[in-house]
Amino acid sequence: MNKLTLQEVDVKGKRILVRVDFNVPMQDGKVTDDTRIRAALPTIKYLVEEEAKVILITHLGRPKGQYKEELKLDPVAQRLADVLHMQVGKVNGVVGEAVKQAVDQLKPGEVLLLENVRFEPGEKANDAEFAAQLAELADIYVNDAFGTAHRAHASTAGVAKHLTAAAGFLMEKEIEAMGQALTDPQHPFSAILGGAKVSDKIGVINNLLNKVDALIIGGGMANTFLQAQGLDMADSLVEKEKLEAARVIMQQAEKQGVKLLLPVDVVVAEEVSADSSHKTVAVDQVPAGWKAVDIGDSTVQLFTEQIRQSRTIIWNGPMGVFEMEPFAGGTNALARAMAEVEGTTIVGGGDSVAAVEKTGVASQLTHISTGGGASLEFLEGKELPGIAALTDK
Secondary structure: OOEEEOOOOOOOEEEEEOOOOOOOOEEEOHHHHOOOHHHOHHHHHHHHHOEEEEEEEEOOOOOOOOOOOHHHOHHHHHHHHHHHHHEEEEEOOOHHHHHHHHHOOOOOOEEOOOOEEEEEHHHHOOOHHHHHHHHHHOOOOEEHHHHHOOOOOOOOHHHHHHHEEEEOHHHHHHHHHHHHHHHHHOOOOOEEEHHHOOOHHHHHHHHHHOOOOOOOOOOHHHHHHHHHOOOOOOOOOOOOOHHHHHHHHHHHHHHHHOEEEEEOOOEEOOOOOOOOEEEEEEEHOOOOOEEEEEOOOHHHHHHHHHHOOOOEEEOOOOOOOOOOOHHHHHHHHHHHHHOOOOOEEEEOHHHHHHHHHOOOOOOOOOOOHHHHHHHHHHHHHOOOOHHHHHOOO
């Protein structure tokens, strides 16, 4: 990695501003899932042990630059204190006198959480003055929030112009794991793409076609490819304006010798609801008025065979409407197949992460990305502002 990392910086006794991603699900003023908080613990614990003065900054939800009582970070500070097994200070602001005072009172090895950075209009605007005020609070900046690395905001990009800026352990792990897979993968290299829309993934597909041996397409986006081949997908989700793009991708794959696998059978339902009647049909037999909601058993077998012979696999997006138990079979089966692979297995962000955690195979995979949009842009080969802003070695 050509960016400065946390262990390459002397942090002892220094004020370290750490951008974390504590954008966690909340209900009735309580954190309902602390996965993202726990993901940042290695960086925070290291800084505490090195006797740094740790100042944490994060966003929560979308307050659009305004103060919102229900998006205050007090419950987050409480949960962090619980999992860290130590006190965590919390200040009701991001910049200004009260914040400066709280930072001045920090002793080595103590942790302070600033208020929700998105209460400040200067955050999303990447306002230069606001970024400079943030930088005044610290001696060194550490970005450990891969999930927001694709945003050029004040706390992810702007502040890094003023301070030595290093990647935290989580950020370093993300860049290393995904970067290695994209630049120097073991072959056969397969990518599995799912989710609803082709339009969200065209950039990813185009980038991966130059790298993979096989491309597996499922989920709602597969309907568009199947219809582009002349099949009638009835009432299934199809992006009609992307049919031509799908044809071009299929031609490109053929030209480059990339194996493109599409469903051969699908689970169809009359309605997208858990109690709707459903059945499995071949892809050329979708009944009028029905919708494809998952991949069928023959497709699971086809996809699983490709997964088993791969040595590097990247997966982004579910195979069906997996939030509903009757339509989660395909996604769950692929998650289990991924867990059996002897090689590098990476799940990139969003719904696929929820799927592997639900099936209980998360610990058997090489890397699970914490960033949805960020991992997609990384897979597209785009430069992420939050990474680009870090200090070069």
